[in-house]
Amino acid sequence: MFQSFEDRADGSRGAERAEALRAMLAPLGIDGFIVPRADEHQGEYVPPSAERLAWLTGFTGSAGTAVVLRDRAAIFIDGRYTLQVRDQVDTAVFEPVSVIETPVSAWLRANAGHGARIGYDPWLMTRAQVRQIAEAIEGAGGTLVPVEANPVDAIWQDRPAPPLAPVGEHPEELAGRPVSSKLEELGRALREKRVDAAIVTDPASIAWAFNIRGDDVPHTPLPLSFAILAAEGRPTLFIDGRKLSNAVRDRLEGFADILEPSAFRDALEALGRGGRRVLYDPNGSGEAVARLVEGHGGTIVEGADPVALPKARKTPAEIAATRRAHVRDGAAMVRFLCWLDRHGSDGSQTEISLARRLEDARRTTAEADGQALAGISFDTISSTGPNAAINHYRVTRRTDRTVAPGDLYLVDSGGQYRDGTTDVTRTVLIGTAAPERLDLYRDRFTRVLKGMIAIASARFPKATTGAQIDALARAALWRAGLDFDHGTGHGVGAYLSVHEGPQRIAKTGHTPLEPGMILSDEPGYYRAGDFGIRIENLVVVREAEPIPGGDRPMLGFDTITLAPIDRRLVAPRLMDAAEIAWLDAYHMRVWGTLSGWDTLDAAERDWLAEACRPLVG
Structure with missing residues (x-):
């Protein structure tokens, strides 16, 4: 079966896990921490290794955010999950809040307190999300603070390993276009925008651009990966080499440089040191991406993922x-x-x-x-x-x-x-x-x-x-x-x-x-x-x-x-x-x-x- 009917929710340990997270706040110099239902790719489906919100709260919906402060916690959901959240989450620990009626930013403005330092993982929140929340917290006299190492990961002792599903080729007769044609179109688009490169963190965009498919997340044939597209020259694909057969690697190396995901951070910093103008999607990519480029001297040019429209x-x-x-x-x-x-x-x-x-x-x-x-x-x-x-x-x-x-x-x-x-x-x-x-x-x-x-x-x-x-x-x-x-x-x-x-x-x-x-x-x-x-x-x-x-x-x-x-x-x-x-x-x-x-x-x-x-x- 492709679908499990087991209730994966376990809110019974919500109090214990919230307290363990609270114990991490003081050493990090923060008064609260935001836990979104997201991974580094901001996709609809995340692998088990990235289900931090579900692990912490028991909530298994496809969209939601938890905030844990020193004295209270809340979970934010939309109208799809009003009933589900009460079934799955210990509401004595995590107060359910309608994100439509009270966005995370508004709740933090009202509850964080003057001078509060609220932490977040910049890989898991987009620049657009960070801006909205930072403005609200700062309006109440607080600060939104990026945290280098996610404290949830530190207390998640049985966290699953990241996925390593094999990557396969998507035939050109089904795709209708060779990879070379797609990369040429994307390069032209970047030159028209007068940028040197674009950061792509959406695995669906990468799968389309390189005519590959994977199996790293439920229900969608995605190979989790990152890419840097160049206005001139070869793109770079950051993907775990264990997912690639020799044949797939050989084909991809005909179009792109292949590096491990661990090299992505260094590559972003190198773009910055080179003074590059870099296209970045503020609604679809983690804040960390932009920070690494800007922090090393590069210029972020905000715009939509350049692959999204051609793919559509x-x-x-x-x-x-x-x-x-x-x-x-x-x-x-x-x-x-x-x-x-x-x-x-x-x-x-x-x-x-x-x-x-x-x-x-x-x-x-x-x-x-x-x-x-x-x-x-x-x-x-x-x-x-x-x-x-x-x-x-x-x-x-x-x-x-x-x-x-x-x-x-x-x-x-x-x-x-x-x-x-x-x-x-x-x-x-x-x-x-x-x-x-x-x-x-x-x-x-x-x-x-x-x-x-x-x-x-x-x-x-x-x-x-x-x-x-x-x-x-x-x-x-x-x-x-x-x-x-x-x-x-x-x-x-x-x-x-x-x-x-x-x-x-x-x-x-x-x-x-x-x-x-x-x-x-x-x-x-x-x-x-x-x-x-x-x-x-x-x-x-x-x-x-x-x-x-x-x-x-x-x-x-x-x-x-x-x-x-x-x-x-x-x-x-x-x-x-x-x-x-x-x-x-x-x-x-x-x-x-x-x-x-x-x-x-x-x-x-x-x-x-x-x-x-x-x-x-």
């Missing part, structure tokens, strides 16, 4: 490969949804058993296609009843719930295939529901569906951002006084991260959408303590056909996910003719693409035919 613009080869992966994934979803329709209401299935069933469907379908499922792209959100109302719910043995007739079942899942990354959400009715309950489900489901279709069928001028079209997904919900509290869509990589920036469809999505970008389209509705609904397809931005009478070039989306949408939950009376036509055309394409899949048996094809029937008539 998928090549035709990447798009073609991703489409193949989605056909395969769609066949697996059909097998799973057909099985669920037959057995989901018999009282024997739980959230965990269904997550396992779906994972098995992905694995066997890939094998039948002569492929290997490299992994799942994130922990499957397998949820029913009130659990589905938690939009980032992660099922464990403790929370596992039986799927019952009349309930909605929401499954948000994805696969990592060598040719693409998938992410799909479907909400289905289990058995039958009482008429009044079914009416409620249909109303909410159809409003969510209308939002998903509004994004999928949108046409928009070039330079439009995700923030500008996010409201399209919400309009039908707003008309009923409803909404959802997450973004409508995130970027998706090509056999890389399922959550990729900078593109997104959200209120915070300020990057213009460009052809080749892949995004999710996933509005939802969540009724706390009762049920949740989300429908998600992946879409790719493309040039749109000219609109008669129009005078501007337009962009649009192609939907690449292939899986039936539960027609039983659709209220046709709430949809207009264009929306019904879109849904029927989508189902026709799902049927036409998947019905010939070799591994589907006759019963599965019959189920698919019924699932893809026109909505009315």
Whole structure:
């Protein structure tokens, strides 16, 4: 299995560990210490050796920060984790605080005290984060102090070793571009910015630039590493040599100098001593990187990771490969949804058993296609009843719930295939529901569906951002006084991260959408303590056909996910003719693409035919 359902949280030792950390404060000359959920790469997933926040507090969410002062401690979480943090953390030791209502900076301003010295690990916090917190502390008469050696590491006696997964090559026929072409483009970009070098600490950017993949963190094929890109000359890749076979090393040495990660600090200092102008991402790289360059005489030029946008613009080869992966994934979803329709209401299935069933469907379908499922792209959100109302719910043995007739079942899942990354959400009715309950489900489901279709069928001028079209997904919900509290869509990589920036469809999505970008389209509705609904397809931005009478070039989306949408939950009376036509055309394409899949048996094809029937008539 690619997913564990064990509850990894252990908040029982929170008091003991907080006191051990407090004992480290005085020798370091500080009055408190900040512990973010981050490693030196600032990625979504971190290896076990970097799970400092989980070790200290017991909290295993993907985003959070703890602050330990001499007399109190707090843990800061967003709305996704309001319930989880209370289940996992000793709240008598760590006070849960909404980071939206009270940011870390505001809490420290109010609680650190005049003259307080608050420590932080500059490798684990970005310059943007440091600036915000430093300004707040200094406003209260305190100081934010970088600490050279992380005190959590000093008290973490059984800390796991760093990962050493082998690095493999990502074939050029899937990448669509040779490494030389990518490095030339990046060099030109640096020269245009009038910088001598760029620091890249995001392993996804490095994996893309050098056409490599790894397995150092869960669910994303990343080789943990650093890189210095040069405006002129060869880049330098800092990666543990034990991860490299002779063949991979030989190929990489054709493009870059290969050094151990321990040499990264010296290389940053050398850039400084050379008086170099160095591009640095203040939102994505650790503060330590900038400090080492500046502290030795270099100039930091703040700007976005130069790899992020080229990586987001998928090549035709990447798009073609991703489409193949989605056909395969769609066949697996059909097998799973057909099985669920037959057995989901018999009282024997739980959230965990269904997550396992779906994972098995992905694995066997890939094998039948002569492929290997490299992994799942994130922990499957397998949820029913009130659990589905938690939009980032992660099922464990403790929370596992039986799927019952009349309930909605929401499954948000994805696969990592060598040719693409998938992410799909479907909400289905289990058995039958009482008429009044079914009416409620249909109303909410159809409003969510209308939002998903509004994004999928949108046409928009070039330079439009995700923030500008996010409201399209919400309009039908707003008309009923409803909404959802997450973004409508995130970027998706090509056999890389399922959550990729900078593109997104959200209120915070300020990057213009460009052809080749892949995004999710996933509005939802969540009724706390009762049920949740989300429908998600992946879409790719493309040039749109000219609109008669129009005078501007337009962009649009192609939907690449292939899986039936539960027609039983659709209220046709709430949809207009264009929306019904879109849904029927989508189902026709799902049927036409998947019905010939070799591994589907006759019963599965019959189920698919019924699932893809026109909505009315």
